[in-house]
Amino acid sequence: MREAATADHRPYHHGDLRRALIDAARRLLENEGPTALSLRAVAREAGVSPAAPYHHFKDKGELLDAVAHEGWDLLNELMTQARARQTSVRDKLTALGVAYVKFARDNPALYRVMYDCSRDKENLPEHLHADNDSAYCQVRDTLVEAGASPLNETELELATTAAWCAAHGLAEMVAFKQFDPLKVTMGGEEAFLRGVFEHMGIFGHAHRD
Amino acid sequence: MREAATADHRPYHHGDLRRALIDAARRLLENEGPTALSLRAVAREAGVSPAAPYHHFKDKGELLDAVAHEGWDLLNELMTQARARQTSVRDKLTALGVAYVKFARDNPALYRVMYDCSRDKENLPEHLHADNDSAYCQVRDTLVEAGASPLNETELELATTAAWCAAHGLAEMVAFKQFDPLKVTMGGEEAFLRGVFEHMGIFGHAHRD
């Protein structure tokens, strides 16, 4: 009678419905786009009544928060990998930026949710500044490593913020195809990304020598 | 019997309902926030039945498009003024960037609508690249004026795009208060903005000498 979870565990009626709801939401987000992401549709996708999610999330916003959190985790992971693949500090910075933008391009709807969730809050999610392997901290640490100028605390945060803003701006443009013609003109995405980053003088300053 | 329009014209039943709807939408956006911006609420605010807007806009999206268009016009105007107040090319660039970000800070909901409208289209609104006094063209023209390096066409668009992305990224952070603590630490917004822009090396490169 219980076909949902072939897992060995299935602790309650459904078997970790919370997990199933988050997955359903991400599936909908990928396949149908952000406008299709209604709480009812998520419940439907998970094979459960429209009110069931309320036993695991206070409201729709909390479900989206959970989805966003997984988005950040995924982004952190990708940036960690990208950074690890480089040796020079300069390449690490560029790789971080490119990884960030490519994540947004590959998961535009998820990327939007990640920011929309914190939109009406005071700041970005706490874990961004707290967790050590967070995207933000990775950029900051790599900037420290670069350590061109003697950076005090404020100056360091400022540089990180600048990098963050630059990447975010480019990410949105790429994710939502708002400058595609130029990308085509330059004969490819990689060239386009590096070109923009060079002009921003933060992630890729390959033209500085 | 007709109290809506004291104007001399009032061509039809209501007297330019289209205009009234756009104004109502902007009023709601300012006062109640973006979540309160429903088509029904706009009709209510304009004192008209929920179906009336459909005689002036194909659907909700088209109303938002109109609102967005006015947003771009306003932004263009502010940037024109900011640019005109400066003499040196370097100051013009910085002024453009600061004006852009301050617009987003002062009209966060409108700013969001401006981008959301083009979100599911192929590119940014046409007039951004076409109209001569558009924000985009102003940045590009000022970059030409600066003309440090001999820029070919592609390189120029690239630089403009980079500036645009940088400004957009910072604008979102400021509009949605996502880096407020740092702003406070630096003792004010102006210092914060200029600080970030300096690091981005596009709008304000005052540290280059």
Next chain:
DNA sequence: AGATGATCTTTACGCCGTCCAGATTCAGAT
């Protein structure tokens, strides 16, 4: 076995975007 509390369903409410059938009002021809 029976009680307890967590989990899920059913039902319901008000709001949403949108469509449709009429009522109203305007512009122009007669």
Next chain:
DNA sequence: ATCTGAATCTGGACGGCGTAAAGATCATCT
């Protein structure tokens, strides 16, 4: 001055949404 046709607005309806409340179901503890 009146008729006609088109543009504009109203009222009501439909399905979908987020969410709350009440009842049914089921795992666990005693």
